[in-house]
Amino acid sequence: MTAEGLDKIDYKILAVMQQDASLSAAEIAELVGLSQSPCWRRIQRLKDEGYITGIVALLDRHKLGLRAQMFVQVKVLKNDQVSLAEFSKAIRAFPEVMECHVVLGVFDFLLRVVTPDMDAYEKFYFEKLSRVPHVLEVTSFVAASEIKTATAWPLDF
Numbered sequence: 001m002t003a004e005g006l007d008k009i010d011y012k013i014l015a016v017m018q019q020d021a022s023l024s025a026a027e028i029a030e031l032v033g034l035s036q037s038p039c040w041r042r043i044q045r046l047k048d049e050g051y052i053t054g055i056v057a058l059l060d061r062h063k064l065g066l067r068a069q070m071f072v073q074v075k076v077l078k079n080d081q082v083s084l085a086e087f088s089k090a091i092r093a094f095p096e097v098m099e100c101h102v103v104l105g106v107f108d109f110l111l112r113v114v115t116p117d118m119d120a121y122e123k124f125y126f127e128k129l130s131r132v133p134h135v136l137e138v139t140s141f142v143a144a145s146e147i148k149t150a151t152a153w154p155l156d157f
Contacts, residue, residue: 006051009034011155013042014051018152021055058151061114068115069143073107076134083134084108090132096124107139118142 006014012032016023023031029039046052061067076083084102087109091100099112115121121140129138 005049010042010046010051013039013046015152015155017043017052017055018155065116066114068117068121069146070111070113070115070121071141071143072111072113072129073103073137073139073141074109074111074129074135075107075137076109077136078134079108086133087135094124094128096121096128107137 009032013028016028016031025040025043026036028043029036032039034042043052061069074087076087088100091097091109091111096113096115097111098114099110101110102108103110113121113124115124125138125140129135
């Protein structure tokens with residue numbers, strides 16, 4: 001057992017489900033070396049305990065016309081709880097923001113923003129991001145191409 005209370009079978013189940021959560025419990029059971037019922041119970045436990053937080057379909061953003069991806073550094077006026085909380089609340093409302101991280105260093109937040117094109121990003125910047133309270137500085141970087149995109153966490157088991 002690991003410190004988190006998961007054993008090797010749990011990690012195998014999680015690894016399989018990260019690759020293809022559409023598999024049935026029977027198919028997952030076969031891949032991890034269990035029978036169907038114990039595997040199903042483990043999957044339910046992993047959901048109940050919050051290890052599996054959702055099961056989604058991963059979509060191809062390019063086929064959906066979301067061709068521009070930006071990494072955006074944001075510095076807020078003051079690095080206090082109120083400013084950070086108000087910025088965080090505002091940023092959660094923007095569907096273009098795929099990720100938002102608090103970072104330590106020169107900037108306060110790092111965003112990953114996806115839009116159909118650069119014109120749409122410019123509109124997002126001027127009509128939404130630049131109007132968020134407490135924003136002092138924004139630096140945007142265009143992602144020219146993707147070398148690697150992963151959704152699966154590295155699980156060592």
